[in-house]
Each structure stands twice: as C-alpha cells, then as structure tokens.
Amino acid sequence: MRYLGLTLDGRWSFGPQFAKLAPRLESAAAALGRLLPNVGGPDSLCRRLYVGIVRSMALYGAPIWCDALTTKNKTLLRRPQRVIAVRAIRGYRTVSWTAATLLASDPPWELQAEVLAEVYRFRSSLRARGQVPSADQTARVRAQAQRALIHWWKEDLESPAAGPETVDAIRPHLRHWVRRRHGCFGKYLHQIARREVTPACHECGAPIDTARHTLEECAAWGPQRHALVAVIGGDLSLSSVVRCMLGSERC
Structure with a gap:
C-alpha cells in the first residue's frame, strides 16, 4: 500500500519502500553528477546544494522508517550517497563511501534519519499533551541530536573498512570538520588512473x-x-x- 509517498508493507519492514527508492536516488545522483565535473564546474556551495537535494529525497519520511533500517536498507541508502558525495568533493569513482562522505562533511544518511526522528518524537510527544513546541525547544533538541550523531559517526569510524588515512586525519576533529564551510599524485595516476608509467x-x-x-x-x-x-x-x-x-x- 502506498500512503503519502511511502510504500507500506504488512510487516512494516519498508523493504518495498527502499527497493523503489534506491533506483530513484541513484538516477537523481547520477543526473546531478553529470553537472558536477571534477575539474571546473560549480563551486562548493552549489555542490553542497545538489547533495542536499538527493539527501532530502532519501530522508523523506525518515521518522517513520528509521527504526526499520536493516543492513540491506542501509546499503541501498549508501550507494547514492557515495555517488553524490564523490561529485561534491571533485573525487573519482574509486573513492570509498567512507572517505567521500567524510570529506564532504555529509554524515551517513541513516544517522541523519535518527536526528529527524528524534526531533519528530519530541514534537509529537508535546502535541500529544496538548502543548505546542517552541522554536527554541525544537532547536535545542535538534542540536542535542546532532551532537549524538557526531558521537555515533565517530564510533563508526573507529575501524573503517576503507580510507583509513583520511579517517585518521579527520576523525579526531570530526565535530569541527563538519562545521567548516581537493591535485593528483603519482601513486594515484599510476595505480588507479593508469596515466603514468x-x-x-x-x-x-x-x-x-x-x-x-x-x-x-x-x-x-x-x-x-x-x-x-x-x-x-x-x-x-x-x-x-x-x-x-x-x-x-x-x-
């Protein structure tokens, strides 16, 4: 059953939702990626905007489905995130998901879904008691959830499957890194690009x-x-x- 843009199944696993969402996200990321060449093209602010477009598509309804995020569903989210993050940092297709998202300051979308869910739960609980959450209250809860996100992301980066040098350089300063507003070297040109002998x-x-x-x-x-x-x-x-x-x- 489809309701308000979400595909619901009898077990509330949201498997069909992610099965339909993943191709749309990959198509959108690939289409926007063609506008973002490695050399030249839009500046970093425009690239961050394009990342935000795909992210918004991915996280639609996140407070509803975030508790049903299985390993398979996370993988379906990470593929398009890597595609658009690589373009955001002017990287190459060989850049790992871990390194690309870290350099792009774009935390894993499953963790960002948790932030949205936390804010939603807070607002819903107040409204259930007949109260209207103020903007300041919501901002405090969102800031607290963002701090928790950085903590979770930092823990996830303790044993990276790829990009260890990038992680080692940035992980100790992760909180400041994500708040801040990329040359080719011989080893890459020889081993990956095959442009040097x-x-x-x-x-x-x-x-x-x-x-x-x-x-x-x-x-x-x-x-x-x-x-x-x-x-x-x-x-x-x-x-x-x-x-x-x-x-x-x-x-």
Whole structure:
C-alpha cells in the first residue's frame, strides 16, 4: 500500500519502500553528477546544494522508517550517497563511501534519519499533551541530536573498512570538520588512473609520489613547507595539519 509517498508493507519492514527508492536516488545522483565535473564546474556551495537535494529525497519520511533500517536498507541508502558525495568533493569513482562522505562533511544518511526522528518524537510527544513546541525547544533538541550523531559517526569510524588515512586525519576533529564551510599524485595516476608509467614524483624523483610525500618530504616544496612549519610547528602529520586548519583562520 502506498500512503503519502511511502510504500507500506504488512510487516512494516519498508523493504518495498527502499527497493523503489534506491533506483530513484541513484538516477537523481547520477543526473546531478553529470553537472558536477571534477575539474571546473560549480563551486562548493552549489555542490553542497545538489547533495542536499538527493539527501532530502532519501530522508523523506525518515521518522517513520528509521527504526526499520536493516543492513540491506542501509546499503541501498549508501550507494547514492557515495555517488553524490564523490561529485561534491571533485573525487573519482574509486573513492570509498567512507572517505567521500567524510570529506564532504555529509554524515551517513541513516544517522541523519535518527536526528529527524528524534526531533519528530519530541514534537509529537508535546502535541500529544496538548502543548505546542517552541522554536527554541525544537532547536535545542535538534542540536542535542546532532551532537549524538557526531558521537555515533565517530564510533563508526573507529575501524573503517576503507580510507583509513583520511579517517585518521579527520576523525579526531570530526565535530569541527563538519562545521567548516581537493591535485593528483603519482601513486594515484599510476595505480588507479593508469596515466603514468611509474608512481614517481615528477618534482624530486622520489619513487612514490603521494599527498604525504608532498606534505612532508618533497624537496621541491621546501620553501612552502618551511613557511607551514613556522605557523603550525614541526608536526606535519595529517591529523595535526587538519587540526590547525580547523583551529586557525590563518591556516
């Protein structure tokens, strides 16, 4: 049975709902993705807007179905989220769901569904008692639910299945990262894009060119590295750099 845009089944499992929703989300994400090339194209604000469009489609009716989120249903939600998140960060198809959503500051949609459900339950409970929730009350409950979301997301990132370096760099600063308003390296161009014969650095000749190599070792970037160290200190680990980026307007 279909009611107010939701497909209901006798067991309230919402399996048919997600089975129909997933192709629509993937089509929408792919269509919007064609407007978001890796090089050039809309700026970050426009890309965040497109992410929001697909997210809104995905989370319609979330307070009703969030308690029925099975592993299968979560997978159906994560596929389109990854597609649009990759476009938002100007990434490539090889970027994992974990890394793409983290870089895009877009928490897992199943966790965002919990936030919507918490706000809905609060408002419903007051109305059941004949009270009208104020805007301030609703904002406080939403803020509390958002803090819980960050906590849940941080726990989920303790043992990432993919993108461990990205997670290690951002996870310690997750709360600040999601509040803040991407070059190719030899290793990627060689192993993934197949555009280089070797993963070597074109600047200094090092055998493997990675983001970490550029940040910490490459002699060609010595002056810039010296200036960076003068500002943030000698610790150039990804986690330290991200912390300084988030904590200083100068960085």
